[in-house]
Amino acid sequence: MKIISNVNELRNEIKALKTSKGGTVGLVPTMGALHQGHISLVKKARQQNEIVIVSVFVNPTQFGPNEDYDKYPRTLEEDAKLCEEENVDFLFAPSPRDIYDEYYFKNKETTLICPPYDVVNKLCGKSRPGHFDGVCTIVAKLFNITKCDRAYFGKKDAQQLFIIQKMVKDLNFDIEIIGCPIVREADNLAMSSRNTYLDDSARADALNISKALFCAKELFDKGVKDSAILIDTALAVAKNIEVEYAEIVSMNTFEKVDTIENKALMLIAARVNSNGSMVRLIDNIEL
Ligand code: AMP
DSSP states (O other): OEEEOOHHHHHHHHHHHHHHHOSOEEEEEEOSSOOHHHHHHHHHHHHHOSEEEEEEOOOGGGSOTTSSTTTSOOOHHHHHHHHHHTTOSEEEOOOHHHHSOHHHHHHSOOOOOOOOHHHHSSTHHHHSTTHHHHHHHHHHHHHHHHOOSEEEEEGGGHHHHHHHHHHHHHTTOOOEEEEEOOOBOTTSOBOOGGGGGOOHHHHHHHHHHHHHHHHHHHHHHTTOOBHHHHHHHHHHHOTTSEEEEEEEEETTTOOBOSBOOSOEEEEEEEEEEETTEEEEEEEEEEO
């Protein structure tokens, strides 16, 4: 596995390997601090492509001014070991200066991809203005840099997956987006790089997010299709957490549904108190 930070070097290496090996290129974009959730994406990419690239980049344009950009966990050495074990071809780990130009650092602005207002200004996008513009921009840049055939995203970030699928369609990227199932700890907590922020008591509180979702799912499976009832039931379980949103949306449109008639998603974002600082976590379940 080659660890590369420079864009042109990566482009040349991909070109060379494509010439000698042929086949398709699979890309797994991440922000690092890799866990088994990320690795499930890497394994899928390895199964489906001759060439596999994992990118590790904590992207400044998707973080708000009061978010955790500076303290976001950076564990490149461990990430490299995990990728090596999965036979990844290239670990692309650029610095912000490899990705953004001088203009960006001087003016704090770059060319952005902005998905439609109604798609981004809800759920996670409501409390994180500009977040999905930053996400789409970096993902589009990674698509252009790697010229990948397939890209792998987790269903844990369901709104992100929906928005990227829309971007690919709207901008005619010739790339197949593969959505991968949520990987959970044994007790059902959704794996997340931000779980490393949690102390023991916050970890126990965080468990109430998945508990709430699974509780709603149980009720749904018993025949309850009314969103308000499912959400109220979930919120009754969501103890010791500060719920930012709990919503049920159509999987096809990501619009709120009052009664579940087709495939839907229930999503929760919540903050848990870990030693005085609030950690924001998200999770969702298919209904
Ligand atoms: P991140 O490093 O948080 O930006 O995540 C990189 C990719 O891994 C995104 O597509 C996430 O949706 C995906 N991912 C993160 N956690 C999980 C998980 N627990 N299960 C499945 N995919 C995940």
